[in-house]
Structures are given as C-alpha cells and as structure tokens.
Amino acid sequence: MTRYALYLGCTVPVRGMNYEMAARLVCRRLGIELVDVEGFSCCGFPARPLNWRAGLLMAARNLALAEAQGLDVLALCSACTETLAEADYHLREDAELRAWANGELAEIGRAYDGGVRVRHFARVLYEEVGVERLREEVTVSLEGFGFASHYGCHYLKPSYLYDGFDDPENPRSLDRLIEATGAHVVRYEDEAQCCGGGVLGFDEETALLVAKQKLDHVTAAGADALVLICPFCAIMYEANQRRIEGLHETEYKLPVLYYPQILGLAMGFSLEEMGIKLNRVKPRGLIRALRGR
C-alpha cells in the first residue's frame, strides 16, 4: 500500500470540503493510505511575495513534519504543490541555503534533510495508479458526458519542478484521467489560460476578467462541466461565477467539479459521498443520471 502525508493547505479544508471528501474516499478505494499529519500549516505561498525566505521556511517546516514521519507529500492544491516542491528543490540543490534554513528551523526544534517528494494528487493518480487501473475500477460509466479540463498553472509549471511528467504547453494527464471515467473531453479555446486567482486579493476586477475568459470559452464549447484539480481555481470559476455573471450581465450556470468527484461517481460512490451538495452550481445532468445511487 502506498502511504502519503495528506497536505490540505489553507483552502481545501474550509472551502473545498467536497474535494477533500472525494479525494479521501477515492484514495482509500485505490489503496493509497493518506496520513493526517498534526501541525501542518500554510505552505508559504502568501508569504513569498513579502519575504521569500519566510515563505521558504514555512514550506520547509511543513516538509520537516512529513520527513519526521518518513512520508512523501500528496497535496490537493496546485499552489501548495508548487510552493512545497520549489522549497524542496532549492533546499536540495543549495547546500548553503539548506544549512541556513536548518539553522533557523533548529530554533523551533525542526530539521529538513531533503528527503520528501512532493506530488499533486492528480499526478499520483496518473503516474502511480495509472489510467488502466482507474478504468478497471469504473462501474458506472459517465459515457455521454463531456467535460472541459482545466489543468491550472502550478500543477504543471514551473516544469523544472516536475520532472517533465506532463507537457506544460500541451498537457494530457488530466484529459486521460477524465476519459478513464467513460466521459469525453471537450476542447475549447485557450485551454492553458490561468484562473486569475493570483491577483484576486490585489485587483478583483482584473482577476475576475481573467476568469471570465475561460467561462466564456468553456460555455461556448458546450461542456457539461469544467473539471479541475485546484481549490483556488474552483474559487475563481465556481464561487465567483455568480459575481462575474452579475458584473458582466451574462449567465453561465456552468458546473465546476473536482476531478475525484467525477472519478468517484464513476467508481460507484454516491452523490452525497462525493460532496456534490457543496457544489454551488448543481451538475443537473449528472444528478439526474445518477440519482438514487
């Protein structure tokens, strides 16, 4: 059995509980043991813009907690994945920086020796479980449904952190994962577009404009839902969807689903177990097709 430290970050446990519910159940069924590590805090992403070394130490502290338990990290949020992987990369490559960081961490009784691999949940599904195995687990095919995939930015970029497991300009992994459920992938304009989440706190108007572009393109392509793997992308496209509709006098009603939600439904889990109740824009077609399970 594969064991990972489950790294939830800030957003998932409060605003992405449906993602967490689905990920936990799917992992259990697939034989991936997720360990909840006491003491994990924010990854350091919001501290980096103010002080890069503060962000590095926050990430290193989390890595130290996982390392103390002899576990690699499985993260649900793409920005957390990137922040932790970046810190791990620098601490591993730069002995001087590592010595400095460990000198600081020693003051709070922590140490990091560079022994933790950081993986995004979707990458673990794609690389370690594999699309074939997922297909074998599907008992309720989602054939007939068309989903648009949103990879987001930090799942793939910067690519030097990710050993080239997928092509950042022309990614495939999430599409293959979606297809494993029996559904087909709907192509749309400008698929690599960022959600805009990185500037939401600073300039909401601009951030929502960036998010709007994808909602326009996915709606025009006629997808049943947008499928993604990052809680912040979901905040932009789902939690802010009504607001974007209001600001621009338009209507999308585009369901936004976390990948493990559709995978879990295809594996026979119920709508309730997959936390569909917490999706603000109801995926009505899916609910109609799967109700009663």
Place this chain on the structure above:
Amino acid sequence: MSDEIIDVGTFDPHFCDEIAAEPGGEHIRRCFSCSTCTAGCPVAGATDKYNPRRIIHMALLGMREQVLRSDFVWLCSVCYTCYERCPQDVRIPELMNGIRNIAVREGYIPRAFRLQVEKLRAHGRLYEIEDYENERRAEYGLPPIREDAEEVGWIMDRMGVKGEGG
C-alpha cells in the same frame, strides 16, 4: 505610457544589481525585450495595467522609485506561462517576486497582503479552523484540524514580516 517627461538624472544605475541580488532576480540582465512574456500573459491580456516587459525595461533603466511604488509588480498572477516561454530564462515570476520583496522592505505593501500576514500570524493559515469549522467538517465526515500558529508566527517575527500592526 504617459507623456510625462522623465528625468534620467533620477535613475538609479544600481537598481538592477539590487534586483539581481534577490532570490529569483539573478537573471534580470538577460532580458533582450522580445516581449514573449507580455504576449502570453493572461493578466496583460485582460488589462493594460500590467506589462511585464515594460516593468523589466524600467528596472533595467534604473527607474527604482517608479517600479517599487507602482501597483504593477503586484499584478503578476504567478502563472509561470512566461517562465516556460522566455528565450532568455529571465524567470519573470521569480523576478517580480524579488522586486516585491524589495518594495516590501521599502514599506510598499498592498493592504491585501498585510491582511494575509495577520491571518497567518493568528491561525498559521489563511482561513481559520476553529470549533465552527471543525463542526462543519464533522458533518461531512472529515477529521478535525488543530491550528498551529505559533511556529508560523515565529518565522514571521524572525524574518521581520509585518502585518497590519507593523
């Protein structure tokens, strides 16, 4: 660009050295202004307020005050599209982060970021998890999470990262 006349006498020729000394800023001098960054930038595509090529050019000219005081370094969404495409490996999101770090030391910190620091100090995370949140988590069959803010607060103090109070 405004029509305002710029006095080159105010330029700081050492500004790009200062940026190059920041983690992530090391490659600033490699930029040859091709604009690949701006052409693929999702934020530049949505607003004229942000133009990474222009910011780098201003930095290379030594327009220190204009760059540090301006809003625009804070508009990078850190999506790394330009990072992947830059033919000169300027590492623009990390460069923007380096400039932000300098701006913060000079006292230019947008309020949104200051509020985030306050959250980190108080909760060790951006969204608090106390009894109410754990009760909601329990309703959905999720295990409780105990906040651990003390060590994060220590890191903030140690690195001199200040929030609203500072």
